[in-house]
Amino acid sequence: MIQKLEDNLSSVIRGKDEAIRLVVIALLAGGHVLLEDVPGTGKTTLAKALARSIDGTFRRIQFTPDLLPADIIGSSFYRPAEGTFEFREGPVFSHILLADEINRTSPRTQSALLEVMSEGQVTIEGLRRVLPQPFFVIATQNPVEYHGTYPLPEAQLDRFALQLALGYPTHDDELAILFAQNDGHPLDSLKAVLTTDDVLTLQASVRRVRVEKAVAQYLLNLVEAIRKDARLRLGLSPRASLALYRTAQARALTEKREFTLPEDIRALAVPVLSHRIQLDTKAKYGGLLPSQIIEQALTSVPVPR
Structure with missing residues (x-):
């Protein structure tokens, strides 16, 4: 479908x-x-x-x-x-x-x-x-x-x-x-x-996609790393974590999988999170983009094996 x-x-x-x-x-x-x-x-x-x-x-x-x-x-x-x-x-x-x-x-x-x-x-x-x-x-x-x-x-x-x-x-x-x-x-x-x-029916199927604890932990580690960045005026809310969690499940379903992978979270981090964070004045007028902060967190946070 x-x-x-x-x-x-x-x-x-x-x-x-x-x-x-x-x-x-x-x-x-x-x-x-x-x-x-x-x-x-x-x-x-x-x-x-x-x-x-x-x-x-x-x-x-x-x-x-x-x-x-x-x-x-x-x-x-x-x-x-x-x-x-x-x-x-x-x-x-x-x-x-x-x-x-x-x-x-x-x-x-x-x-x-x-x-x-x-x-x-x-x-x-x-x-x-x-x-x-x-x-x-x-x-x-x-x-x-x-x-x-x-x-x-x-x-x-x-x-x-x-x-x-x-x-x-x-x-x-x-x-x-x-x-x-x-x-x-x-x-x-x-x-x-x-x-x-x-x-x-598909929306109900998304909620049944399995998310292992290690994958959920990786998601939260990523969110917390972004949230603690000193260059932000406003960090990520728990709603952002839930949105990334749910969209990762949906992406897994579009890939014909019944379980999520860290790559689902990594692929969706920028489109799901970038509009939710607000840069402080110095970072904003210094040309920094929210997507760059997310990319840096994706590089620094260890991916579960």
């Missing part, structure tokens, strides 16, 4: 197999993805293709400065004829939610997604409303244009299982993209290869 899903996405998103694999890993792990890339690289297309591939509902929110929390989660409307209030669901009530340019709206509106992403529910007027399952958020932000943006708070960033960029295609891949759209967009003819129930 995983291979069918990846092949289906690859038929639309050309030459980005590694990025597709990471998105699938996040989906299977029950997490969410933050895509930080320039416009036009296929972020929206990827979200739509994923929704069609699993026969799920898709909603898109274009984040703007005047967006309100009610525009996202929904609100109650008064019906004068009946004298009652009717709740109208917001776009979060979907399987795949594209939060486009999430950093262009106010922190107040950004925070409306905190409960949604963490618990798969919204609480409106004291009532708990459960979202459709699976629920998967793909949020995007432009890494170049910061005018009129609101940087995501640390608590919001910590809700994303991983962060990645699609990047520009190669010359041959971009040539294939040009000819693939001669008679229409490949997305128009994309068919579902899984159901939402299949995704839930």
